[in-house]
Amino acid sequence: RLRAAAFVPGRPLASAHTIEDLRRLARRRVPGSVFDYVDGAAEQEIGIRRARAAFDDVQFRPRVLKDVSQVDTSADILGARAALPLVLAPTGFTRMMHHAGETAVARAAARADIPYTLSTMGTTGPEEVRACAPEARHWFQLYLWRKRAASEALVERVDAAGYEALMLTVDTPVGGARMRDVRNGLTIPPTLTLRTLAGMAARPAWWWNALTTEPLKFAAMTGFDGTVEELVGRMFDPALSPADFAWLRARWPRTLVVKGVQTVEDARILADLGADAIVVSSHGGRQLDRTVPPLHLLPRIVAAVDGACEVLIDSGVRSGADLAAARALGASAAMIGRPYLYGLMAGGEQGVERAIDVLGTEYTRTLQLLGVKNTDELAAEHVSLR
Numbered sequence: 001r002l003r004a005a006a007f008v009p010g011r012p013l014a015s016a017h018t019i020e021d022l023r024r025l026a027r028r029r030v031p032g033s034v035f036d037y038v039d040g041a042a043e044q045e046i047g048i049r050r051a052r053a054a055f056d057d058v059q060f061r062p063r064v065l066k067d068v069s070q071v072d073t074s075a076d077i078l079g080a081r082a083a084l085p086l087v088l089a090p091t092g093f094t095r096m097m098h099h100a101g102e103t104a105v106a107r108a109a110a111r112a113d114i115p116y117t118l119s120t121m122g123t124t125g126p127e128e129v130r131a132c133a134p135e136a137r138h139w140f141q142l143y144l145w146r147k148r149a150a151s152e153a154l155v156e157r158v159d160a161a162g163y164e165a166l167m168l169t170v171d172t173p174v175g176g177a178r179m180r181d182v183r184n185g186l187t188i189p190p191t192l193t194l195r196t197l198a199g200m201a202a203r204p205a206w207w208w209n210a211l212t213t214e215p216l217k218f219a220a221m222t223g224f225d226g227t228v229e230e231l232v233g234r235m236f237d238p239a240l241s242p243a244d245f246a247w248l249r250a251r252w253p254r255t256l257v258v259k260g261v262q263t264v265e266d267a268r269i270l271a272d273l274g275a276d277a278i279v280v281s282s283h284g285g286r287q288l289d290r291t292v293p294p295l296h297l298l299p300r301i302v303a304a305v306d307g308a309c310e311v312l313i314d315s316g317v318r319s320g321a322d323l324a325a326a327r328a329l330g331a332s333a334a335m336i337g338r339p340y341l342y343g344l345m346a347g348g349e350q351g352v353e354r355a356i357d358v359l360g361t362e363y364t365r366t367l368q369l370l371g372v373k374n375t376d377e378l379a380a381e382h383v384s385l386r
């Protein structure tokens, strides 16, 4: 369509060779407050820096003379094969990053043959996301509402839509204090102020697209108007207990994942309660700041659950080398949030595709240089943690 041709930036994508390149491109494409909503974290943003540093500190131990002319990057994740040990994490308000929103992300994930997790805070309904890529693996992330009947209805909808897995996020009893959002005065939907008007002038393409495609539909999804922290405070249930997990376990017939585990104790408890998988995650440093880097926890948690449930990781994954490190330390897959959103902001669906492509290329090369023929061969012997 004319609008897409005229305004969707896509040309510079080919010059983005790393996730950081996509991040830089993204920054130039969207209003500063939108970029900061994605890029930022909670409080002093110390946790996400440490989570990243943990990956940076990994030292590889390559083996040689291993004939790596052919490598197989595919991986088993929650009972089925994916092209990479990679999953797209749930992210709220995705149409704010780019007007094509969740469907763009779901299509790119489907083409890359990796699962995508739609968020409860998504700005496109579960049926529409499923329908835009019917053959793909769809997961749904659940926040439990204070109004439990609404959550129950949502779970039924997701079940009826045929989602493969449900992922309950448990690290958000209240909203994290994302100081960039506070300073930027970010609201959902964005409020028209002198500042946003100035932002429009600086990023006309983003505003044009936002205003011409069902104006800022995300407000309609939640029926809410305010800051993210207010939204969480009003809607999310801060009183969750193991009984709520049991309630959900009884209702959800397929794979049940718990996201936001940050201690060995909780990993054990959730495995005992019957979680099929857990995600060791600090929510990208967006909730409690200064938690233990997920990568440091990973081998301890994998050892503690001892095969009782699968373990995934996220927060700070930015390269194929990070994927290899996560997998070598026992995760079945790593999830990414910001990396694909940088791609989305930089260039819509093609940008997401580029982000996955970058990680896939880096992962393949890392396997070859490590002397590893396939994902399953990656093991603790290939890394050393300082």
Ligand code: FNR
Residues within 6 Å of the ligand: 037, 038, 039, 089, 090, 091, 092, 119, 120, 121, 122, 141, 169, 259, 281, 282, 283, 284, 285, 286, 314, 315, 316, 317, 335, 336, 337, 338, 339, 341
């Ligand atoms: C998130 N995350 C998130 N998690 C969740 O369970 N439900 C949600 O709605 C959201 N929303 C959300 C929005 C944005 C903009 C970001 C960046 C993140 C957290 C997400 O699923 C994941 O845990 C982190 O993004 C992982 O860290 P990285 O990859 O962003 O460093």
